[in-house]
Amino acid sequence: MTDTNTKPAEAVGPAPARLASSLSHIITDLGKNGIFLALIAVVVLFSFLTNGILLRPQNISNLIVQNGYILILAIGMVMVIVAGHIDLSVGSVAAFVGAVSGVLIRDAGMPWWAAILLSLVIGALVGAWQGFWIAYVGIPAFIVTLAGMLIFRGLALVVLGNTNIGSFPAEYRALGNGFLTNVFGEFAVDPLTMGVAAITIIAFVIQSLRTRRARESYGQEVEPLGWFVGKLVIVTIGVGAFAYALATFKGIPVTLIVLAVLVMIYGVVTNRSVFGRHIYAIGGNRHAAELSGVKTRQVDFYIFVNMGVLAALAGLVFTARLNLAGPKAGDGFELEAISAAFIGGAAVQGGVGTIGGAIIGGLIIGVLNNGMSILGIGIEWQQAVKGLVLLFAVAFDVFNKRRSGGR
Amino acid sequence: MTTNILEMRSITKTFPGVKALQEVTLEVGRGEIHAICGENGAGKSTLMKVLSGVYPHGSYEGDIVFENDVVSFKDIRDSEAVGIVIIHQELALSPYLSIAENIFLNNEVRGALGLIDWNKTNDEAAKLLARVGLRENPTTRIMDIGVGKQQLVEIAKALSKRVKLLILDEPTAALNDEDSDHLLDLILHLKQQGITSIIISHKLNEIKKIADSVTVIRDGKTIETIGKSDVTEERIIKDMVGRDLEHRYPDHTPHIGEEILRVENWTAHHPQDPTRVMVDNVNLNVHRGEIVGIAGLMGAGRTEFAMSLFGRSYGSRITGKVFKSGQEIQTRTVSEAIKNGLAYATEDRKQYGLNLIEDIKRNISMAALDRLSNLGLVNDNEEFKVANEYRKSMNIKAPTVLAKTGKLSGGNQQKVVLSKWIYSNPDVLILDEPTRGIDVGAKYEIYTIINKLAAEGKGVIVISSELPELLGICDRIYAISEGRITGELPIAEATPEAVLTLMTMESPR
Numbered sequence: 001m002t003d004t005n006t007k008p009a010e011a012v013g014p015a016p017a018r019l020a021s022s023l024s025h026i027i028t029d030l031g032k033n034g035i036f037l038a039l040i041a042v043v044v045l046f047s048f049l050t051n052g053i054l055l056r057p058q059n060i061s062n063l064i065v066q067n068g069y070i071l072i073l074a075i076g077m078v079m080v081i082v083a084g085h086i087d088l089s090v091g092s093v094a095a096f097v098g099a100v101s102g103v104l105i106r107d108a109g110m111p112w113w114a115a116i117l118l119s120l121v122i123g124a125l126v127g128a129w130q131g132f133w134i135a136y137v138g139i140p141a142f143i144v145t146l147a148g149m150l151i152f153r154g155l156a157l158v159v160l161g162n163t164n165i166g167s168f169p170a171e172y173r174a175l176g177n178g179f180l181t182n183v184f185g186e187f188a189v190d191p192l193t194m195g196v197a198a199i200t201i202i203a204f205v206i207q208s209l210r211t212r213r214a215r216e217s218y219g220q221e222v223e224p225l226g227w228f229v230g231k232l233v234i235v236t237i238g239v240g241a242f243a244y245a246l247a248t249f250k251g252i253p254v255t256l257i258v259l260a261v262l263v264m265i266y267g268v269v270t271n272r273s274v275f276g277r278h279i280y281a282i283g284g285n286r287h288a289a290e291l292s293g294v295k296t297r298q299v300d301f302y303i304f305v306n307m308g309v310l311a312a313l314a315g316l317v318f319t320a321r322l323n324l325a326g327p328k329a330g331d332g333f334e335l336e337a338i339s340a341a342f343i344g345g346a347a348v349q350g351g352v353g354t355i356g357g358a359i360i361g362g363l364i365i366g367v368l369n370n371g372m373s374i375l376g377i378g379i380e381w382q383q384a385v386k387g388l389v390l391l392f393a394v395a396f397d398v399f400n401k402r403r404s405g406g407r
Numbered sequence: 408m409t410t411n412i413l414e415m416r417s418i419t420k421t422f423p424g425v426k427a428l429q430e431v432t433l434e435v436g437r438g439e440i441h442a443i444c445g446e447n448g449a450g451k452s453t454l455m456k457v458l459s460g461v462y463p464h465g466s467y468e469g470d471i472v473f474e475n476d477v478v479s480f481k482d483i484r485d486s487e488a489v490g491i492v493i494i495h496q497e498l499a500l501s502p503y504l505s506i507a508e509n510i511f512l513n514n515e516v517r518g519a520l521g522l523i524d525w526n527k528t529n530d531e532a533a534k535l536l537a538r539v540g541l542r543e544n545p546t547t548r549i550m551d552i553g554v555g556k557q558q559l560v561e562i563a564k565a566l567s568k569r570v571k572l573l574i575l576d577e578p579t580a581a582l583n584d585e586d587s588d589h590l591l592d593l594i595l596h597l598k599q600q601g602i603t604s605i606i607i608s609h610k611l612n613e614i615k616k617i618a619d620s621v622t623v624i625r626d627g628k629t630i631e632t633i634g635k636s637d638v639t640e641e642r643i644i645k646d647m648v649g650r651d652l653e654h655r656y657p658d659h660t661p662h663i664g665e666e667i668l669r670v671e672n673w674t675a676h677h678p679q680d681p682t683r684v685m686v687d688n689v690n691l692n693v694h695r696g697e698i699v700g701i702a703g704l705m706g707a708g709r710t711e712f713a714m715s716l717f718g719r720s721y722g723s724r725i726t727g728k729v730f731k732s733g734q735e736i737q738t739r740t741v742s743e744a745i746k747n748g749l750a751y752a753t754e755d756r757k758q759y760g761l762n763l764i765e766d767i768k769r770n771i772s773m774a775a776l777d778r779l780s781n782l783g784l785v786n787d788n789e790e791f792k793v794a795n796e797y798r799k800s801m802n803i804k805a806p807t808v809l810a811k812t813g814k815l816s817g818g819n820q821q822k823v824v825l826s827k828w829i830y831s832n833p834d835v836l837i838l839d840e841p842t843r844g845i846d847v848g849a850k851y852e853i854y855t856i857i858n859k860l861a862a863e864g865k866g867v868i869v870i871s872s873e874l875p876e877l878l879g880i881c882d883r884i885y886a887i888s889e890g891r892i893t894g895e896l897p898i899a900e901a902t903p904e905a906v907l908t909l910m911t912m913e914s915p916r
Contacts, residue, residue, distance in 0.1 A: 219792075220788070274777070277772075277773075277785060281765070285758075285762040285763065287758060288759055288760055288761055288773075291720060291751065292741070293742035347764075351765070352764065
């Protein structure tokens, strides 16, 4: 009845045909979510290797807090990469803005909230500076942001006067290592955390149902009901277990809240908004986008402004977590953020990539870092392993495309 | 004993889910020019890829017999070693290297110590260029010569490999008439030197002119091979589409209304060299329901005019006025042009028209996302519905609108481009070479769509280098030469001779 044009035989067909259709659905879904399976594989592997330490509540909480700033950067980076650019400067920008925020709070005595807002504005200005050269002057992003990497690292040192600045007010530090907990008193399992998890799950289920209904009402093909319900159950268990781990430790990290809000906003921006469509259009074929009325320069410009703001936010979170703004802050962040985007399935040529993929890519790197640290593997081997993972992830993607490409 | 240089016997090639070639036979006589015709997707290119070793021996069934030996090529180098050279539609030249470097790429002339002997390289290249009739210095960079000359460099490169069987895949698709004629003459000339050619072409008049025999392929099967004396355009078309095509152009009864677009004194200069006039004081108009042709050779300023008008996508120092229904409008950016009711479908759909890695749905909605969005958010269910409507009404052959446009045939890609512009709801559509590189059947469909647009009261401007096409579908034709409009003819007065005279008119100096 709802199936207007897609293989009507299957809807009323015999059971084996329906089973085959369900199976093919599950397989394509798994194929699309291969990166997610990879994350699970890495988690399982390190849980074994570390005798379960990886999945201890405290460690799970640490995983989020330690990787928050990389994930924030990865969100902006995947948009930059989809549009066919790259940003090498984000680590330096994070250091620069972190340093500025430190000076504003400690030396200028600015209230913490004003310092945070001003820092984000400075991030936007930094992004506008780089976006100007890239979008309106036409210098490749690689060059502009390579220059930016040096410029803002230098400025960070200037701002800091070559020393560390530390000891910030608690409200500011909460951004990096605060927790929402014990709002309702002391419990073994924090009720607030579990409540938020329950609301999240309910909202997710309602949203999924509404999307499914809307698709059905437009006569589009939807996945088999069993698989649909199965996925909801998997998500429920996953979110529930994760929340339980947090609830038995310190509760919800503030960084996680920041991240969740960002993922929701940018998920909508990239998936549903006209601006997001324009980013993919530019990455897919810049000329065609231009001739379809997309203001390519303006879009490029705002992508970098946005990256600047997110780099600033990452800098704030990092500074708050360490309670220290130092000259070495943010060193190598750009590489981890870029790796996260590529491991998450973004294409080097642009046009392809998702926020979800980048987040999972970032988590894979995070689990690798964390797991290898627990095992006591030295930094030198950690670097080498992460390099190989990046290489193999992209190689796998290339191989997959070649196979499905047909010719 | 046989006089055939090549026999391909019962070639079958399957891709996952598709039988691209089914028991195809091809016999090519020594020293002849053999044309292969067929609609896009009929299997011509696949057959040539089998022949040249792009698809290695073992990936297909059947035998290839070359010079009386059964051959099995592992890759393209094997086929080149015995003298089979293929020149692809998209030329494989390196733009920043010189002509000579390109000719001897991967086949370098070595001197002492294995180093490249540049004097000898350029010397040999000059000899080859003379053979193909190209008067250019061998040290000129490829990017500095036109497409027509690049094609000749490809042939020179083939000659350097001691070619016996030269395969040309749509060699004239990107060439103007003059360059095409030169190329066809060259192929005839090579024939006298004993070089056999296989030419894949859509242009039936060319085939008639040079081919000694024609093999028609349809749906991956050989239909027939026709000898020179029996070749007629009608017979080839009938074989290609599997039915009689009485009329190559659909009937069109014009209902011409009031003026919808008028362009006055439009002038544009070269983007890099603002002293060079590319579009020179062009004046033209279009009425509702009217199909207006712009005839001109390649490089005459047709595309330059259209793109400079459409949001200044081309050129510098652009001046002139545009009026829509008598009201002056601005078209300074593409989005402004779209908002004011213009649409421009490019001549190069792969480079400028489509996002090939994206699906049909998102390509169709690209130019009119505001129609589908609210507060900056796109309604993707509505988008799916719209795209599906166009898939049906435009007869886009794809299983769903989620198919990537990169996997569609040329004709279907063009339908996606047209859908995009029709959905943007324009008053005037400028269609630049709307049927380039698409097959006869799809061409007819495109003409039908153009007629329908005119019948709906839109103004349509068609730019084309195929004169018969313009004469077949237009109500009025402007001729353009060296950036100037050299004349305007109502269709009743537009004979091929009259239009050609105007198209080739040089400006008084």
